[in-house]
Amino acid sequence: MNTQCYDIGTIQAFLDGETSPGAAQVIACHIADCVDCSVMLAAAEEETAFVFSALDREMNSLVPTQRLWSRINDSIEVEKSRVPLHQRLFGFLSSSLLSPSLSAAAGVLLVAGLLTAVWTFRPVSITEDDLARVTAPTSQTSASVINSEPAVPPAKTVSVETQGDTVDTPTPIELQRPVAEATHANFNESRQPVRQAQPARAMTLAYVPGEETYLTTIAELKRNYDSQKDTVLTPSGRVAIERDMAVVEHAIKEMQKVVRKDPNNQAARQVLYASYQDKIELLSSVNQREEMLASLR
Amino acid sequence: MQLNLQQLIVRSLLVCIASVAFLADTTFGQATGTPAPPRPIRQPRVIVPHGATVTAPAPRGDVEKAMAVDSNVNVKLCVSNGAVKVNGWNRDEVRILVRSGREFDIRVLERTKPEGPPSWLWVTPTAAASGMMGPMSECLSGASIEIDAPVGSSFNITGRSAHSAVDNIKKVAIKVVDGNVAVNNIPGGINASTLQGNLLVENSGGGIVLDSTNGNIIAVDVVPGQVGEIFRAKTNSGSISLKNVTHRQIEANSISGSVVFDGSFSSGGIYTFRTSNGSIRMNIPKDSSCKIVAAYGFGSFSSALPLNFIYHNRADRARNLAATIGSGAATVNVVTTSGSIAINPRDPR
Secondary structure, X not given: OOXXXXXXXXXXXXXXXXOOHHHHHHHHHHHHHOHHHHHHHHHHHHHHHHHHHHOHHHHHOOOOOHHHHHHHHHHHHHHHHOOOHHHHHHHHHHHHOOOHHHHHXXXXXXXXXXXXXXXXXXXXXXXXXXXXXXXXXXXXXXXXXXXXOOOOOHHHEEOOOOHHHHHHOOOOOOOOOOHHHXXXXXXXXXXXXXXXXXXXXXXXXXXXXOHHHHHHHHHHHHHHHHHHHHHHOOHHHHXXXXXXXXXXXXXXXXXXXXXXXXXXOHHHHHHHHHHHHHHHHHHHHHHHHHXXXXXXX | OHHHHHHHHHHXXXXXXXXXXXXXXXXHHHHHOOXXXXXXXXXXXXXXXXXXXXXXXXXXXXXXEEEEOOOOXXXXXXXXXXXXXXXXXXXXXXXXXXXXXXXXXXXXXXXXXXXXXXXXXXXXXXXXXXXOOOHHHHEEEEEEEEEEEEOOOEXXXXXXXXXXXXXXXXXXXXXXXXXXXXXXXXXXXXXEEEEEOOEEEEEEEOOEEEEXXXXXXXXXXXXXXXXXXXXXXXEOOOOEEEEEXXXXXXXXXXXXXXXXXXXOOOOOOEEEEEEOOOOEEEEEOOOOOEEEEEEEOOOEEXXXXXXEEEEEEOOOOOEEEEEEEOOOOEEEEEEXXXXXXXXXXXXXX
């Protein structure tokens, strides 16, 4: 046993854990038997406690050590290695688009793509002429529709055909696709008559309430108008009627677009109905003229 | 196309046949040398009904006839061409003068009593003078047709090409294919229709229906005769101008023309102004009380009077609004597709 007392520096080192394990055991045995050294250890402990309590805020602040820094860097490297491919591509594109020329080229491609999409999926307004063709379809197409698609309600079946189809391909093609696809299909049909042998398809339209009645009435009146306009109307009167008709039809088409997009748009529906009414009155005026002339003939 | 070709062939054949017939007639006529006999000059044949006053035919083909009638007589006539002028007077007599025109008869269709004055007349060409069959043979023709009738009389006029002016009778219904129609001082209602011409109504009342295809419609100082009578004006290409029209229910509809309303909205009234391509302008007093319900597709809306908006949908392509001026006593529906809607204070003068 070491009977010599330790100085305050050694006791402080022992208290701070800075001595070797062997020396710390010897010091601990000595302090257990020495009153002076135990008093010195108690005083050192009080001083240490006081200092630590005063410096507690600074001592507890998270100051990363070098080892912590190294662990953080290792984790970052691992995360970098796990980045998915699309994120890497996005980063590449982001850095690439900083170049003006590359940005312009990408913009042109984007606009072209959008235009192509709009052209492909553009809505097609169904006019009363189309409906007129529906009311009197050929028996062949009607039968094919019934045979191929019995679940389609007949009232909602509309055959869309362009004028070119009417002239080039006498048999109308009926489609069961959205309108845009229907129109494209018909254009294809006009170029490839062989495809007429395919089963007919039907198309479903969503009318706003009452619109179908308007269209049916207009189709009926339009037939009378077409048969009478050459004999009833004077040239100036026909010009006036055709001009007014163009105005009304433009209004109908524009409002149809709005209503198809938003069927709950009350303003568009109101204007659409008013335009339908105008067209009915226009067509009726020709019939009335015919009746009046007949009564005076 | 086939039909047109057939029509062309048929018409060509008809023209050939007519040409051959004309040449043959000319040739044979010259060969025989017999001039055609002169046509006899027919004197107007006058039917003399009860109380009729007959006037001798005037020179140059003018024909004038008159008849004592009931004060509320109803007169029906058709005019193939000529200017028609109807004037009310304070005599129970109908006088008709056709200048340079066809002979005519005044037929009595109905009397108030068996021996009483006629209450329903039909003015038609004399059968022998008309010399043809068909509806048009029932229509008068002349340079002008002037009619004097009791102020309580009603007229039903149809015509092909006739500018018409009706003044100071009770009621008129007139329908012409081509011609302007001017109506004044008619308190009992007007139903006027012209396919090609303007319509002018002034100082009149009752139920009013005005319909023109290509012409303008103007109504000034028009009042309703009874509760619930409607003022309705419709034209395709023309404009509609209403000033001091006090009906509680007014409908004005044009397609490519404008609509102008200058007057007051009556309490409880329903007003509908519609145009597809034209503008709608309302000049109303500053103290008006009405509810405006407007829908305008691509047009615009403006008001110089303060509005209390109930809702206002300012969408891009189809807009509508509801707003009140004052307490909103009348309802005004306004619809235009691409025109403008404007509300302005009325000039107090």
